[in-house]
Amino acid sequence: MNAVAEREHLACLELPALPLQLLLERCPELRETPAVIVDVDTPNGRILWVNDAAWAHRIRPGMRYAAALSLNAQLRADVLEPAQLERGARRLTEHLRRFSPRVEPSTEIPGLFFIDASGLERLFGSLMEWGERLLASLLELGFDARLCVGFTRFGTFAATRLLPRLSSPLLLTDPQDEHRRLLSTPLERLGLEPRLCETLHRLGLRHVEAFLALPVDGLQTRFGPAAVELHRRAALQTFEPLRPQPIPPNLWRRLLCEHGETDTTRLLFLVKRLVDQLLTLLAERHEALTELHLQLRLNTRVNAPEEERHTLRPGEPTLDSPVLLDLLRLRMDQLELRAGVVELRVGVVGVRATAEQLRLFRDGPKRDLMAANRALARVRAELGEGAVQRAELREGHLPEARFGFAPLSELRAPEAKTRPPRVLQRRLLAKPLRLKPVPRHLRDDGWVPHDPAAGAVVKLHGPYAISGGWWSQEQSREYHFAETKRGDLLWVYYDRKRRNWYLHGWVE
Amino acid sequence: MGAAVLSFPEQIPASALEASRTLQPSFTLERFAGRLIELSTLGASAASSFTFLLVHQAQRAGEPVAWVLLGEATFYPPDVAAAGIDLNALPIIRVSKSADAGRAATHLLRSGAFGLIVLDLGAESALPTALPVPLQSRLEGLARKHDTAVVCLTRRGAEGGSLGPLISWRGEAHRQSRQGRQWGDLITHRDKRGGSVSRLSVDFNGPLGLDFNAPKGTGEHP
Numbered sequence: 001m002n003a004v005a006e007r008e009h010l011a012c013l014e015l016p017a018l019p020l021q022l023l024l025e026r027c028p029e030l031r032e033t034p035a036v037i038v039d040v041d042t043p044n045g046r047i048l049w050v051n052d053a054a055w056a057h058r059i060r061p062g063m064r065y066a067a068a069l070s071l072n073a074q075l076r077a078d079v080l081e082p083a084q085l086e087r088g089a090r091r092l093t094e095h096l097r098r099f100s101p102r103v104e105p106s107t108e109i110p111g112l113f114f115i116d117a118s119g120l121e122r123l124f125g126s127l128m129e130w131g132e133r134l135l136a137s138l139l140e141l142g143f144d145a146r147l148c149v150g151f152t153r154f155g156t157f158a159a160t161r162l163l164p165r166l167s168s169p170l171l172l173t174d175p176q177d178e179h180r181r182l183l184s185t186p187l188e189r190l191g192l193e194p195r196l197c198e199t200l201h202r203l204g205l206r207h208v209e210a211f212l213a214l215p216v217d218g219l220q221t222r223f224g225p226a227a228v229e230l231h232r233r234a235a236l237q238t239f240e241p242l243r244p245q246p247i248p249p250n251l252w253r254r255l256l257c258e259h260g261e262t263d264t265t266r267l268l269f270l271v272k273r274l275v276d277q278l279l280t281l282l283a284e285r286h287e288a289l290t291e292l293h294l295q296l297r298l299n300t301r302v303n304a305p306e307e308e309r310h311t312l313r314p315g316e317p318t319l320d321s322p323v324l325l326d327l328l329r330l331r332m333d334q335l336e337l338r339a340g341v342v343e344l345r346v347g348v349v350g351v352r353a354t355a356e357q358l359r360l361f362r363d364g365p366k367r368d369l370m371a372a373n374r375a376l377a378r379v380r381a382e383l384g385e386g387a388v389q390r391a392e393l394r395e396g397h398l399p400e401a402r403f404g405f406a407p408l409s410e411l412r413a414p415e416a417k418t419r420p421p422r423v424l425q426r427r428l429l430a431k432p433l434r435l436k437p438v439p440r441h442l443r444d445d446g447w448v449p450h451d452p453a454a455g456a457v458v459k460l461h462g463p464y465a466i467s468g469g470w471w472s473q474e475q476s477r478e479y480h481f482a483e484t485k486r487g488d489l490l491w492v493y494y495d496r497k498r499r500n501w502y503l504h505g506w507v508e
Numbered sequence: 509m510g511a512a513v514l515s516f517p518e519q520i521p522a523s524a525l526e527a528s529r530t531l532q533p534s535f536t537l538e539r540f541a542g543r544l545i546e547l548s549t550l551g552a553s554a555a556s557s558f559t560f561l562l563v564h565q566a567q568r569a570g571e572p573v574a575w576v577l578l579g580e581a582t583f584y585p586p587d588v589a590a591a592g593i594d595l596n597a598l599p600i601i602r603v604s605k606s607a608d609a610g611r612a613a614t615h616l617l618r619s620g621a622f623g624l625i626v627l628d629l630g631a632e633s634a635l636p637t638a639l640p641v642p643l644q645s646r647l648e649g650l651a652r653k654h655d656t657a658v659v660c661l662t663r664r665g666a667e668g669g670s671l672g673p674l675i676s677w678r679g680e681a682h683r684q685s686r687q688g689r690q691w692g693d694l695i696t697h698r699d700k701r702g703g704s705v706s707r708l709s710v711d712f713n714g715p716l717g718l719d720f721n722a723p724k725g726t727g728e729h730p
Contacts, residue, residue, distance in 0.1 A: 256701040258676065266652070273542060273655045367621045372572050375619035379601055379612045387602055387612070391585035391595045403585035408599050416567035420592025424683065424690060424712045425556040426584040454551065487552025489683065505584065507683065507715065508549075508556040 009117040009127060010242065011100075011149045012156035015092070015138070016165075018111025019080045020049040022088040025142050027078070035076045038065050045077070062194075085110055093245055095141070099134045102244035109191060112157070116242055117149050131169025150178045153240050154233045158185040158208065182234065183209035196226055208234050246311060249293050249347025253277055260299035260340015264332045267296075267341060271332075272325055274346040276366075279319050283361045287350030288317035292324060294331075297343040308335070317351050319361040372411050397468035398475055399428065399504060424507050426491055432502035435492065446485075449492065450503055455485025463494070481507070534708045535694060537565045537624060540657040543676040543701075544648040548633070548662040554683040554692030555661055556583055557712055559626055560591050562659065567594055571623025574616050576601045578609045579630025587715050606632050610643040613658065617650035624657045633662035633671070644674040676700045683712075690714050 015021055019037050024030055034054035038045035043066035050059050057072040069075050089105050093113070096103045102116035117127055124130035131147050138145045146163040150156035150172035159170055159181050172178045185208045188197050200223075205211050212234055219227045232238050253274040261267050271294065282289055296308040312327045353361075376388050390408040394401065435449040446456030462480035469475045477493040484490065489507040494500070535558065549555045560583075566573045575583075577600055589595055601612045609627055616622050632638050639647075639660060651658045660671055670678045678698040684691050694708040 258700045269653055269655065270542070276655075277538060366570050367572055367623060368619075369572065369621065371619040372616075372621035375615050375621060376574075376599055376601075378615045382611060382615070383601070383603060383608055389600045389602060390598065391582075391588070391600060393585060393589055393595070399584070399586075405600065405602075411572060411599055412597055413570060414567035414572065414594045414597035416564050416594050417592030418568075420564065421590065422561065422710060422712045423557070423587055423591045424554065424692075424714050425560055425587045425591070426715050427556065427581045428584045430580045430582065484551075486550075487683070489552070505581070508553045 008151070009120075009149055010151060010153060010156055011115040011117040011131070011147060012153070012160045013096070013113040013115060013134070013145055013147045014109075014157075014160050015111035015113075015143050015145045017049050017051075018088065019085055020051055021111070021143055022084065023049075023078055023080055024051070028142075030076055033076055034059065034072050034074055035078070036065070036068060037080050038077045039079070041077070041079045043069075045079075047077075092143075095137070096134070097247065098137070099130065101247070102242060104242050104244050114153060114156075114242055116244065128169060128171050131171065135169060148172065151175045152178065152236055153242075154236065154238075155179065155182045158182045158190065158234075161185065161189040161191075179236075183207065183212070187211060190230070192230065193226055196223060199223065246291065247349050249291070249349050251278055251281055251350070252345055252347040254343065254345045256343050257341055260342050262337055262340045264335055264337075267344070268325070268329055268332055270344060271328055271346060272321070274344070275324055275328070275348075276321055278346060278348045279321055279324075279361070282348060282350045283319055283353070283358055285350065286353055286358060288319050288353035288357050289314065289324065289348050290317045290351045291349035292328075293345075293347040293349075294328070295345040295347075296337075296341045297345075298337065298339040299342045300339050306339070308337075317353065317357075319353060319357050369411060369413060376408070376411060397466055398477070399466075401468060426505050427508050428491075428505040429503065432493075432504045435501040435503055437501060449482065449501060450490065451488075453486065454488045454490075457482045457490075458485055459483040466493075479504075534706070535561065535710070537562055537569065537571070537657055540659070540677065541623070542652045542655045542657070544644060544651050544658045544660070544674060545677040545679075546660045546662055546671050546675045547679055547681055548660075548664045548668070548670075549680045549682060550663055550665040550668070552683045553663075554681040554694075554712070557683075557692055558681045558694055558710070559659055559661055560588060560593060561710070562624060562657070563598070563626070564592050566624040566657075567597065569623065572597070572621055573624045573626070574599045574601060574622050575626045575628060576603060576609050576612050576616075577628045577630075578603050578606060578632055579628070581630060583628075584715075590716075606635075606638050610639065610647070613647055614643075614650065617647060617654060617656055617658070620654035620656075622654075622656055624659065626659045626661060628661045629663075631663060633660070634664060634668070638662070639671045641672050641674065644672045648674045648676070670698065 023037055032053060034057055035051045036047045036054050036059060037049040038047055045065045047059065047061050047063045047065060047068055050061055054072065054075060059068040059071055059075065065077050089110065093103050093105050096113060096115060100115045100117060100120060104114045106112035117130065120130045121127045124133065127149050131149055135145055135147055144165060146160050146167060147169040148156045148160040148163065149169060150159060155178040159172065159178065162185060163170055186206055187200055187208065200211065212231065216231055219231055255270055255274055279289065290313065292312045294310040298306045300306045310331055312331060314323055314327060318324065380388050386407065388408050389405040392404055392406050394404050396402045438447050448456045460480045460482050463478035465478050467474065467476045476496040478496065479491065479493045482490040482492050490503055491505040491507065492501055492503050495502060547555045547559060563573050575598060585595055603609045603612060606629060609629065613625055613627055616625055629638050647658055662671060675698065677696065677700065679694050679696045682693045684693055689711065691709050691711045694710070696706045
């Protein structure tokens with residue numbers, strides 16, 4: 001690996017006149033027609049952006065639309081709402097993340113992006129290859145862009161401004177090369193205010209190098225804060241690390257609090273519940289958490305809800321809940337809630353997890369079985385040794401012989417079947433209850449075997465004959481499901497030997 | 509409390525919300541975790557059948573479950589086993605008084621080691637003192653603290669009302685059958701975490717021997 005490849009690389013990407021490009025993307029028929037973007041849709045609207053065809057007719061930004069129309073009667077105008085521009089920038093940021101995870105859209109110049117290109121040559125073969133693919137993808141979307149890969153924010157910006165349209169990416173070999181190009185950049189290419197640019201021109205200052213030669217002390221009084229800022233940036237005296245736009249969470253969970261929750265410890269437990277659910281989902285997607293977003297909605301006015309937003313990033317992608325809870329606890333200890341929290345949302349961003357992380361996540365116990373056994377021991381101590389039991393299946397013919405209850409000495413982790421059928425459950429009385437006999441002469445009331453509120457039996461399903469207990473006390477029963485007027489489904493049998501009806505249970 | 513006002517002003521990708529929504533069906537342990545809920549019915553009931561769906565979900569997720577049983581009518585273990593539940597990992601705490609049921613549930617909840625605790629209150633659930641409010645308050649607090657779902661199985665009709673004001677969710681489970689098909693309708697009457705009265709239908713197989721289409725005398729051996 002050579003020395004150049006080891007350096008941190010910063011790329012500057014500019015989509016010139018992005019608002020206009022977005023308009024042309026929406027209305028492609030305007031590409032060949034003179035078209036402008038105005039601030040308001042009136043004849044007095046001020047022109048903000050001009051396409052090539054309009055530029056050829058000497059229509060310039062800053063003109064009133066009515067004046068421009070006098071230069072070309074075919075001129076078309078449209079307004080681009082800030083929200084549309086924001087949506088477009090967001091879409092582009094999302095697209096650029098395919099080429100680098102760290103993308104910062106400029107807040108000052110629409111269509112300007114700074115991208116962390118460090119290390120991408122290993123993925124794409126070379127940074128030139130990376131840049132070419134990036135520009136090609138944008139061209140495919142119908143966007144015209146220029147790209148420079150260098151080392152500093154202002155250096156790459158200045159170099160990008162000098163690139164012609166539809167040019168290949170510019171790869172700066174070393175910081176000195178970048179600095180040389182910066183010094184020779186004409187001032188009017190840096191997007192300065194027209195008045196400042198004109199004043200500097202009158203003084204014969206046309207390039208960055210000449211501007212940097214001016215004494216800094218006098219800049220504020222003579223040219224104002226914009227000139228001072230330009231000087232600081234051009235002299236590379238500002239510390240402006242890349243501030244990539246956070247990747248939006250792709251999984252969210254929400255919880256409503258019944259009472260406005262003000263206690264941060266209780267809130268932490270609520271958040272933990274959501275975090276655990278999200279970690280399970282991430283693990284199912286073979287991902288680990290790299291960023292956690294917490295949003296707390298406070299119990300303030302309904303029309304103007306207030307909320308707190310927090311973002312946490314673990315040291316490395318993780319599926320370890322305690323690690324995240326520790327970070328959450330530290331953050332939540334600092335919270336000073338002005339009102340109770342009525343809704344909380346947790347969102348997570350995942351990246352591909354390692355096999356080791358996934359294995360540890362799956363193997364990690366969610367509950368402490370030893371604590372469960374200690375709790376069962378306490379129950380036994382208080383309610384008696386026989387209080388804690390488990391059901392076990394046994395071989396037998398009669399329903400009560402097919403199972404039994406045995407003391408549970410130790411609770412172990414459950415192993416439920418994966419896709420069992422959904423079965424209606426029966427309840428069983430410990431001792432069958434003798435019922436009233438079926439009346440010989442049924443009147444309107446019918447047979448009311450048990451609870452008068454349940455009503456009379458309207459339908460009997462059966463019989464199903466069972467016998468058992470041949471070696472001790474022989475049993476011969478005819479089981480029925482008796483449906484009552486209220487809808488109860490009783491599990492009854494007729495004991496042939498005793499010639500009586502019994503209630504053994506019911507379906508529930 | 510403005511619990512019904514749910515809109516958040518920020519923009520969350522629709523796809524992300526959609527994905528979350530599809531993973532959050534109506535009758536899941538996830539929904540009831542940390543809550544004290546009541547599932548009740550009188551008559552054509554499917555309350556136990558629905559509860560065992562939750563038990564199965566909990567066991568599948570590796571969450572220990574305990575069943576606190578009050579009264580003489582137990583569930584029928586062969587049916588429970590047929591529903592895929594691991595009986596060996598289902599402790600049954602048999603009590604004779606509702607006060608003991610509360611004490612047992614408190615011990616279990618306080619350990620924080622259970623994901624689901626079923627309080628099967630049996631016939632006593634019809635009494636107004638089945639689960640006193642102070643006990644409900646204690647159970648609700650512990651359930652919330654340890655993220656445990658506490659399900660109270662009661663035998664009350666719609667007009668019987670709920671066990672108390674601290675019940676976070678209350679529903680009725682009715683069994684229905686028509687033309688050989690059997691299903692349970694779960695009707696939500698109260699949900700303190702938003703949501704109005706709703707209905708969820710789940711198909712069930714009848715227990716062995718219960719086949720509404722079978723001619724008399726030809727059913728399966730129960």
